[in-house]
Amino acid sequence: MTAIRATNLTKSYGRTVAVSDLSFDVEPGRVTGFLGPNGAGKSTTMRMILGLDRPSGGSVLVDGRPYAQLRRPLCKIGALLDARAVHGGRSARNHLLAIAQSNGIAAGRVDEVLDLVGLREVAGRRIGGFSLGMSQRLGIAAALIGDPEILLFDEPVNGLDPDGILWIRTLMRKLAAEGRAVFVSSHLMSEMAQTADHLVVIGKGRLIADTSVDEFIGRSSQGYIRVRSPRLAEVADLVKVGELHPDHLRVTGVTALEIGTMTARAGLPLEELTFVQPSLEAAYMELTKDSLEYSS
Incomplete structure (x- = not known):
């Protein structure tokens, strides 16, 4: 029961x-x-x-x-x-x-x-x-x-x-x-x-x-796929939906399988392809932001 x-x-x-x-x-x-x-x-x-x-x-x-x-x-x-x-x-x-x-x-x-x-x-x-x-x-x-x-x-x-x-x-x-x-x-x-x-x-x-x-x-939108490659700029141009950082690319809206398939066809090597899950705290802050009684 x-x-x-x-x-x-x-x-x-x-x-x-x-x-x-x-x-x-x-x-x-x-x-x-x-x-x-x-x-x-x-x-x-x-x-x-x-x-x-x-x-x-x-x-x-x-x-x-x-x-x-x-x-x-x-x-x-x-x-x-x-x-x-x-x-x-x-x-x-x-x-x-x-x-x-x-x-x-x-x-x-x-x-x-x-x-x-x-x-x-x-x-x-x-x-x-x-x-x-x-x-x-x-x-x-x-x-x-x-x-x-x-x-x-x-x-x-x-x-x-x-x-x-x-x-x-x-x-x-x-x-x-x-x-x-x-x-x-x-x-x-x-x-x-x-x-x-x-x-x-x-x-x-x-x-x-x-x-x-x-x-x-x-449910949080803060998850992303982290991509590392010795040819990172070319990967970023190929994927087109990533946020380029000095040592990695953050990608949302595309699955890891899709990224792997695209880069393999283009002959671009990958060193890392990892889904980075947001913390519970990050997800909580995002999903309750419109319910705060007091905010600063």
Whole structure:
């Protein structure tokens, strides 16, 4: 069954439309990246998934039901929205214990998730003294405490050092490999390129793309074929659609096979004929440029 299904989801605050007629699915067994510029409606959408905001129109289901109808929600979907939204006077262990007890989860699970996120040694410390990175790890522990089938993370790498970023990336890939659905928002395109299998991209509350990472990048116009040859100027004259650089030719609008065929017939030697794929960041910037709330 589809883990999360949004259908014509809409949310308005007075005259401001935060999310407009948004439909997408989050499937088990993969990491789905949720991307969009600031103000695109990502956090609002996540809050509606979790029943924290009521849609103005449309619907969103978690495993076929509205979140409010889940009997033990933390055992179905775990979420990290705001790592700092905790009682600073509690210890990490007591914070997790309170969450566990609210959903009938065994107390022994608390130490399991503390070990999993690397916080066992500071379990007795008050959360108010935690760094942002430690708070993020605690938030991830809270999301995992019910051993849920679905995980929802909003900017989970905020405040993490390089080791922590590698850890959460590996964790998300592992969770997806176990058959869980992982839905994660991020502004770090380099991380999404290494983590996500699928992308849901929105801008100004509307859907821009719902596709695999490779297909999303393929939609960018920034890909090109790099050609090197000891007779580069002659190749450029032959191809006619290239941008000539001192040591190579950049060609768009013609396939590598067509270039190879043309140069072979003309007797022009080639040293390189390579398709250069744009980065996820480049494709994202191109495809969301008209959806920016703030631009400079």
